[in-house]
Amino acid sequence: xxxxxxxxxxxxxxxxxxxxxxxxxxxxxxxxxxxxxxxxxxxxxxxxxxxxxxxxxxxxxxxxxxxxxxxxxxxxxxxxxxxxxxxxxxxxxxxxxxxxxxxxxxxxxxxxxxxxxxxxxxxxxxxxxxxxxxxxxxxxxxxxxxxxxxxxxxxxxxxxxx
Amino acid sequence: xxxxxxxxxxxxxxxxxxxxxxxxxxxxxxxxxxxxxxxxxxxxxxxxxxxxxxxxxxxxxxxxxxxxxxxxxxxxxxxxxxxxxxxxxxxxxxxxxxxxxxxxxxxxxxxxxxxxxxxxxxxxxxxxxxxxxxxxxxxxxxxxxxxxxxxxxxxxxxxxxxxxxxxxxxxxxxxxxxxxxxxxxxxxxxxxxxxxxxxxxxxxxxxxxxxxxxxxxxxxxxxxxxxxxxxxxxxxxxxxxxxxxxxxxxxxxxxxxxxxxxxxxxxxxxxxxxxxxxxxxxxxxxxxxxxxxxxxxxxxxxxxxxxxxxxxxxxxxxxxxxxxxxxxxxxxxxxxxxxxxxxxxxxxxxxxxxxxxxxxxxxxxxxxxxxxxxxxxxxxxxxxxxxxxxxxxxxxxxxxxxxxxxxxxxxxxxxxxxxxxxxxxxxxxxxx
Numbered sequence: 001x002x003x004x005x006x007x008x009x010x011x012x013x014x015x016x017x018x019x020x021x022x023x024x025x026x027x028x029x030x031x032x033x034x035x036x037x038x039x040x041x042x043x044x045x046x047x048x049x050x051x052x053x054x055x056x057x058x059x060x061x062x063x064x065x066x067x068x069x070x071x072x073x074x075x076x077x078x079x080x081x082x083x084x085x086x087x088x089x090x091x092x093x094x095x096x097x098x099x100x101x102x103x104x105x106x107x108x109x110x111x112x113x114x115x116x117x118x119x120x121x122x123x124x125x126x127x128x129x130x131x132x133x134x135x136x137x138x139x140x141x142x143x144x145x146x147x148x149x150x151x152x153x154x155x156x157x158x159x160x161x162x
Numbered sequence: 163x164x165x166x167x168x169x170x171x172x173x174x175x176x177x178x179x180x181x182x183x184x185x186x187x188x189x190x191x192x193x194x195x196x197x198x199x200x201x202x203x204x205x206x207x208x209x210x211x212x213x214x215x216x217x218x219x220x221x222x223x224x225x226x227x228x229x230x231x232x233x234x235x236x237x238x239x240x241x242x243x244x245x246x247x248x249x250x251x252x253x254x255x256x257x258x259x260x261x262x263x264x265x266x267x268x269x270x271x272x273x274x275x276x277x278x279x280x281x282x283x284x285x286x287x288x289x290x291x292x293x294x295x296x297x298x299x300x301x302x303x304x305x306x307x308x309x310x311x312x313x314x315x316x317x318x319x320x321x322x323x324x325x326x327x328x329x330x331x332x333x334x335x336x337x338x339x340x341x342x343x344x345x346x347x348x349x350x351x352x353x354x355x356x357x358x359x360x361x362x363x364x365x366x367x368x369x370x371x372x373x374x375x376x377x378x379x380x381x382x383x384x385x386x387x388x389x390x391x392x393x394x395x396x397x398x399x400x401x402x403x404x405x406x407x408x409x410x411x412x413x414x415x416x417x418x419x420x421x422x423x424x425x426x427x428x429x430x431x432x433x434x435x436x437x438x439x440x441x442x443x444x445x446x447x448x449x450x451x452x453x454x455x456x457x458x459x460x461x462x463x464x465x466x467x468x469x470x471x472x473x474x475x476x477x478x479x480x481x482x483x484x485x486x487x488x489x490x491x492x493x494x495x496x497x498x499x500x501x502x503x504x505x506x507x508x509x510x511x512x513x514x515x516x517x518x519x520x521x522x523x524x525x526x527x528x529x530x531x532x533x534x535x536x537x538x539x540x541x542x543x544x545x546x547x548x549x550x551x552x553x554x555x556x557x558x559x560x561x562x563x564x565x566x567x568x569x570x571x572x573x574x575x576x577x578x579x580x581x582x583x584x585x586x587x588x589x590x591x592x593x594x
Binding site: 009010012013014015016017019020021023024026027031041044045046048049051052054055056058059062064065066067068069070071072073083084086087090091094097098101102104105108126127130 | 176177178179180181182183184185186188189192204205207208209211212215216217218220221224225228402403406407409410411413414433436437439440441442443444445446447448449451497498499501502541542
């Protein structure tokens with residue numbers, strides 16, 4: 001699991017870097033070379049979609065998602081464990097449901113051979129990010145649930161430096 | 163019970179249980195679609211979420227998050243602090259003023275208050291403590307000054323509001339400058355008065371921290387930091403870049419300045435920063451993605467329109483409504499994170515605001531100032547938590563020295579609410 005987190009971390013890190021550089025190149029193209037490149041914007045947008053969906057899964061593993069942590073103030077640690085278990089269970093189920101819907105959605109895109117406006121690449125290559133991201137989310141939430149139940153001693157995916 | 167009420171109750175239950183906001187949005191939306199429109203409509207969730215994230219304006223968020231994180235870890239904040247000390251180091255309570263001003267400068271580079279607290283607090287808390295400042299006071303000062311980071315543009319919360327409310331982000335940025343500057347001045351006045359109580363006489367607060375370095379060298383160290391806001395904001399307001407493009411320029415600038423000028427990055431460190439920023443922004447963007455469907459559902463159920471009718475049926479007075487909204491936001495801000503609160507409430511309150519003839523730019527800035535106050539009010543006070551971690555003091559010990567800053571920010575909030583010119587002056591003068 002920790003390797004999976006590391007890979008995800010690496011992938012989204014590279015995506016955000018390439019996105020920034022490409023968007024910068026686009027500005028350069030427009031002003032310095034006076035030669036706008038229409039597909040750059042589209043490419044960066046699709047990179048962002050991939051980044052968000054991979055980040056969705058990594059966020060579950062690292063407990064980085066934003067929420068209201070109000071119950072923490074009222075519950076004892078043992079009760080909190082139960083609530084955590086319920087939450088991870090919910091996230092596992094939600095991940096699976098979203099995975100199935102995303103899968104069907106992407107199959108639709110493949111069937112109608114939808115192409116992107118500028119780059120003319122299949123839209124399925126972008127929407128499949130939802131399939132991958134939600135599946136990873138279900139796996140990572142499920143793994144957390146199991147380690148909660150079995151009192152696993154395996155370390156969390158928390159970044160070491162943070 | 164009517165459907166809209168059920169949706170909102172289910173949503174609140176999940177949120178209170180602690181399910182992340184993004185997933186609460188997704189789950190409620192799935193439930194609604196399945197029950198109301200049949201299972202074939204479930205794909206709407208994916209297509210609409212995709213449509214919401216597949217947006218170039220939204221990309222300003224990852225860019226400004228990354229630029230801020232890069233700046234935080236590059237040594238640029240050190241340069242900024244030393245530069246501000248040139249002017250403020252010898253004034254009474256100087257280090258406190260330096261903290262406020264450096265936070266404002268850093269805010270002009272970064273779009274987030276957490277990055278500002280970490281960048282400035284990491285340097286200033288130890289510095290102030292070693293110069294005889296009370297540790298709790300120093301921590302409170304850093305926590306409060308940190309939220310200037312989101313009032314001084316660029317600002318991630320204002321980008322989120324601009325996208326939710328479909329108003330100009332450039333205007334919002336300019337609108338928040340006035341409140342940010344007034345808040346900064348307010349904090350410096352507080353610092354001047356608190357100085358006697360919290361700073362021991364035995365130390366030598368009049369002494370500049372870096373006396374041996376010449377002012378030319380200090381300025382040299384700060385030049386890249388000082389140029390960055392000019393490039394970002396100058397670019398946006400001259401019409402050269404969109405806010406998103408300015409963000410990309412900021413990232414490249416931060417990479418070059420941090421890597422070549424300050425030499426602050428090793429490859430491993432850089433990869434860590436990149437991954438961290440990407441995660442921070444993904445978590446924000448996924449909320450916006452799933453919130454899109456939720457917003458669409460409550461709009462089709464006419465919730466905002468009904469709320470607007472209900473309130474305007476009681477009072478048509480915009481000032482009174484703004485009082486009520488201020489109270490709601492102050493309470494929300496104590497337990498809800500800034501971005502979350504903006505994404506949830508903007509679609510609900512915006513029709514009401516427009517119906518009363520309140521400028522949506524003005525409202526956006528009021529909301530941000532409100533939520534800034536929330537950043538220093540417990541229990542959910544990100545800035546306090548962050549600063550107390552840096553200062554290694556208990557959060558609840560900071561509350562007493564924090565009070566004057568909290569009161570000042572509420573006073574500024576009232577000024578901003580009832581004198582719209584504080585917000586609207588700059589955008590009207592510079593953009594019309």
